[in-house]
Amino acid sequence: MRRKGLTSVILFMLVQISYSHNSTKGYLLDHASRAAVYICEIDSSINAIGQQTSSILELKGTIIERHSGKAIELATVVLKDLNKWDVTNAQGQYSVKHLRPGIYNIAVTCLGYKTIEQEIWVNNDSFVHHFEMEVLSLGLNEVTVTPIQIDDDLTTSYTIENEAIEHAQISNIAELTSLLPGGQTRSNNLIQASGRIAIRSEQGEEDRPSFGTALEIDGIRMSSNGAIVSEIGTEKGVDTRIISPDNIAKVDIMAGIPSVEHGDLTSGLVKITTKQGVEPLSIKLRTNPYQKEVALSKGLKIGNNGGLLNVSYNYTNSVSNIVSPYNSYERNAFTFRHKKVFGANKHKPLIINSTIAGNIGGRNDKEDPDNFKDTYKKYKAFNLRGGIDFNWNPNLHLISELNLMANINYNDNQSEEYDKESSSSGGAAFHGTEEGYFVGEPYVEGQEFSPLQLIDRGHWYQTTYVDSKPVNYDVRLKIQKNHKRKSISSQFKIGGNYSASGNEGKGVYYGNKLYTPTWREYQYKNEPYLHNVALFVEESFKYTSNNKQQIHLTAGLRNDYTLIKNSLYDNVNALSPRFNARYSFINKPRNRGFKKLSIHGGWGQSVKLPSLNMLYIRPSYSQKLAFVPGSLADGSTYYAYYIQPGEVAKNDDLKWQKSRKYEIGIQGQYRNIRFSLCYFNTVTKNSYTESNQFIPFTYYLTTPHQLADVAIPVEHRSYSIDQQGAVTVIDNTGTLPNEELDKKEKRSFKSVSYGDNASPVKRYGLEWVLDFGKIKPLYTSVRLDGTYYYYKHLNHKIEAVSLGDNHLMSDGSHYQYIGYYYGGSGVANGYKTKRLRANANFITHIPRLKLVVTLKVEACLINSKQLLSEMPGGERSFELDIKEGYIPKPDRGSIYEGKNFVGTYPLYYTTFDDMETKISFRETFYWAYENDRTLYNDLSKLVETRNFDYLFLEDALSAYLSANINISKEIGKRFRLSFYARNFLNNMAKIKDKQTNTEVSLLNSSYIPELSYGIGLNIKI
Known part of the structure; x- marks a missing residue:
């Protein structure tokens, strides 16, 4: 891309952003004009640089631990402007070469130490800078237990670090969204929680936002695309309960427009990074009335050259009822993560990360005495994932960084239900898949099912299995070139990925063949895999003026090409352009007034691939009674049915789900007060749904009335039916001739299901954070956050x-x-919702006591839902x-x-x-x-x-609130105690329901969490 052409685009976009906001038009136009001047400086700077040769510099130094002075090995030093990095060797030394003179933003990270972020001026051939890192502890002056919004990110994203996760005593990853602006606390117990994440959306909405939320753990994509019919949680997204939070270093939640290297999503992206580095053996014990947890983790160095190995294990048992603790969910999550660094002494590091992780567990109520005798339900939640990641920093002229990753994610979600069944008169079960007329036959052990199976009357037990084994493969390659000259830096990346989703399960089947109900075998493993190949390219450009004002732009394009071999569907091609920009007006940390002020905006499209459940909808069948004469002379039953097979219908118009997002926000700091405000708007098109079409057919029915004139005695009769639907009465003695009965033509239809697209979903909202900083005499900081959210969907099909x-x-x-x-x-064909939620966080941190206490008051000021019935031209109802x-x-x-x-x-x-x-x-x-x-x-x-008269009135609730408290206390260097209480005021107030003009109690409602509490102990050995 020519820099001059990019300069024109930058100028055009800034003027457009300024002009589109009338309320600050003059102010922004003034800064847009300044930006134009800066852009002209860019051109002149580039031309000047092109005519001179700058010195190639080296940044080097040593990283040691404060107080002890020991060298820190395997700490990562990153120059954020260029994404150049190095890893310290055994002597704590690092070196980053091929730099030009200028200011660099540097970050130093290492497990167990507080991250260091500084600006460094590199101005000579061999610039030396040493760092002292502090061991993480509640005794530090600054401890962060709330989400961090990155100031210089181009899109809205939040980082939740390990300290915040431990302080909140999170057991379920999905509960992390309660820490975000306007987040509301829900159940943290595994058996009660939904286990799925929705970003800037809510569960149950038309486009299944949790299905459109991408989840990655150490780069391994946790995909639910392999789900098919009867899958537990089909198209609801990844069940996060299988993930242990105890070994997590940080969680990045991208709510805005992500980089084009991330695909197969429409709602947002959650990236989980587990711990890597040397750490002592950690033993965590947590308990509350509903749940017990034990977690172990250890990070160790293997010899002198064996790298690092981090191992973790989490056992959790959660029950739904403490009085009858038999219905339980169990988690046994484990992680083995190895890191090996090559070339650290040569300062051209190659890092190889390999991971094996998973979970063995699931839900079980087999021992519940409240169930009918011997009956039970249980399902297995087995997950095994593995990956290998090569990350190389060659410091070459054309390649700054190269990343290659391959991973696999396998699940075994078999469910098992053992129920008591009965029939007072016997009946028939349908197993035939061919068209025609069939007579009921008893099941014969060792033989295949008959098309129409007779089931005797009586009582029996039946086991129903659903065997689903979704699997997902993923390979990614990314090459990045970083460049910086004076005040200008750029990052160019290009890459691609290949993914495949399938299912190796048997589908639904039964244990007792003698009493198997209506069922046709449908093995998931026979369906083709979904293959996707994606290519992407992205350019990021940053200019910093002499007074620290900054322009940062990123533009990228992604192309997904989907191939489904041996299927009804053709190949699909989908483009995803994305653009983000940030303009920093002020960046002067030493100012007495405004220290930081910036605006950012972005626009982008993204595509969500379908699940196999959408592509391969299970065939349906119609069965119509053709002839039932009643009981025969020997007491047996005769059934004749016509079976009309269904078929899987291909929808030639099926499109991949696509979202269009844009956002604009402002961030800043005035003295010690940090603030941010962001408006977002999303339209999801072609969300996945299922539709039916009806296909007529004819068949023949013979009624028992036709037997009235048959001369053959009842005790000598037997019956047969041919494939034209003609019923013949046979004299078993051979005395009388056979008689063919009259038949009547009947018309009916069969229902055929197919994958389809729903009408657009619209949502928009505001998010805000106001952090007043620490009031030093009280050791307390105050943070206010909230969100306004609007959702609307109308079905136009x-x-x-x-x-x-x-x-x-x-x-x-x-x-x-x-x-x-x-x-x-x-009566309704859609609905709209409005939510206004506001939280107040009071965080008291006393370093001398190594004590952190947080009080969070969660208020819902607006909570309304209104059904809609609309069509072009007016109201539908x-x-x-x-x-x-x-x-x-x-x-x-x-x-x-x-x-x-x-x-x-x-x-x-x-x-x-x-x-x-x-x-x-x-x-x-x-x-x-x-x-x-x-x-x-x-x-x-x-x-x-409907038989009630308030259906279309707004269902609005009056305001309500709850309060949570969390306490963390370190004792020495080895022990840490934690306590939490959710809704500790046990709010049982009544709120008014505007729709019915009645009062609803908050007690045992879903609006606020029930009173719950728990304690934890962390021991480091």
Whole structure:
């Protein structure tokens, strides 16, 4: 890319950003004009640099531990501007070469030590700078137990470090979102928690935001794309309960627009980094009335050249009821992570990280005495993941950094349910997959299932298994070139990745073949894998003026190419452009007034690949009674059915789920007060859903009435049915001729499911943080944070709905109509929500006592949900004339005003006799109301109504709050005590529900967590 062309883009974008915000138009235009001057400086600087040769410098030094003075080995030194880095050798020495004169932002990190971040001016051939690192402890002057928002990040992202995780006593990774602005505490117990993460969204929304949230652990992508039918948590995202938080060094949560190197996501990205480095044996014990935990971790150096090995293990047992603690969830999470550094002495380090981790556990209520005798439910949550990562810093002219990673993530999620079943009269189970007429047969041990299996009456136990084994492979390559000259730095990266998702499970099957219910074998492992190849390119450009004002831009493009071999679907190509920018007005830490002030903005698109559950929807089958004569002379039962096989329908119009995001925010620091405000807006298109289509077919029915004139005595009869549906009565004695019974042609339909796309989902909101810093005489800091969130979804698809065989026509025959509704069946076709949540955090840290106490007050000021019924041109539903009626009021008003009973008509309907002709419902229904009461009564069954009158009123709750407290205390260097209490005030107040004008108690509600408490002990040996 030409720098001159990039300069023009920068100038254009800054002017556009300034002009688009009228409230600060003059101020921003002034700074935009300054930016233009700086950009001109960039051009002149580049031209000048191009005409001269600068000295190539070296930054080197030693890193030691403060107080003891011992050298720190394997500490990482990173020049953030260039992403150049080195790892200290056994003498604590580091060296970063091929630098030009200038100011560099440097970060020094090492497990167990407080991170150092400084600005360094490198100005001679061999510049020496030494660092002293402090051992992490509550005795330090600064301890961070809240999320950190990175000031110079181009997009909104938060880092939650180990100290905050330990202080909050997090057991479930999904609970980390409660620490974010406006986050609300939920259950931390594994058996009660959802175990899934949604960023800037809420569970249960149309586009399944937790499915669109990407989760990585040490670079290993935890994908749920391999899920198929009956999978526990299908398309709900990764179950985070299998992950232990005890070995986590930090968690990065990217809520904004991530780099293009990250794909297969639409909601956000969560990156977990586990501990790496030397650390003593740590033993953690935690307990609360519902849960017990034991965690062990150790980091050790293997010989002189064997590298580092970090090992961790976590055992957790969580119960749902302390009175009857039999329904339990168990976690046995383990991690083995090895790190080997090559070339540290030559200061061209190659780091090889290898990881093997996983979990053995799951849920079990086998011993619960409250269950029916001997019955139980349990499922296995087994996970095994492994990866190897090569990270090389060659300090070459064309390559600054090269990263190659390969990993695999395998799950075994077998569920098992043992239930008591019974039948008073016997029956039939359907196993046939071919079209035709079939007669029920008893199961014969050792043989295959018959298409129509007879099941005797009686009592029995049946075990149902769901065997699902999702697997995901991932290989990534990234090459990065970093460059800096004076005040200008740039990072260019290019790379790609290959991923494959599949499922090696058997699917659903049963233990007792004699009583296996209606079921057709469908093995997940027979379905093709989903393959995806992605390429990306990204340029990051930063300019810093002499007075520390800064322009930082990043633009990138990602292309995903999806290939599904041997399937109904064609290859799919999807582009994801992304752009982020930050303009820092002020960066003067020594100022008495404003020390920092910047604005940032971004726009981008991203694509979420489908799960196998969406691509391979299980075939459906229709079975219709063809002939049942009643009990035979020997007491046995004769069943004849017609089976119409379903089929997997390919949707040629199926598109990959895509989100469009943009955000704009401001961050700064005035004296000791830090603040940030960010507006975000997201539209998700083509979210995954399932739709049906109805295909008509005919079959033949022979009723028992046809037997009335048969001459063959009942005791001598047997029956047969051919593939044309003709029933023949046979005289077993051979005395009388066989008689063929009359049959009647019947029309019906089969339902075929297929993967489809839902209508767009819209959401926007504000996030804010106001941190007043520490009040030194009180050792206390105050932090206020919150979020306003708005969500709206309307279904604009026309969906076919059948009432099925449970409804009859006026003449007693099966219901013959199919309704086609705008927005699907139901009175509502969407809803909108509004949430305003605000938190106050009071953090007391007394270094002399090695004590941290946090009090968090969580308030929900607005919590509302309103059902919607809308279509182009107006409201989709209408007020009814009377509660029991189906005709609109003559003078009807809006369904959103006041209490009223409402109804919804389909747009049109079809009949079984002619499913191609679409008949206008409203016009026909009004005519039938006046002229044909039979037709009116039959069509009225397609009218959607509800028997209460407040359906479309806003369901808003009055404000409510809860309070949590956390305490951490270090005793010496080896012991640490922790205590927490959630909703420790045990708020049982009543709040008002505006929709029903009633009061709802917060006691045992889902609005605030129940009163809970726990203690923990951490021992270092």
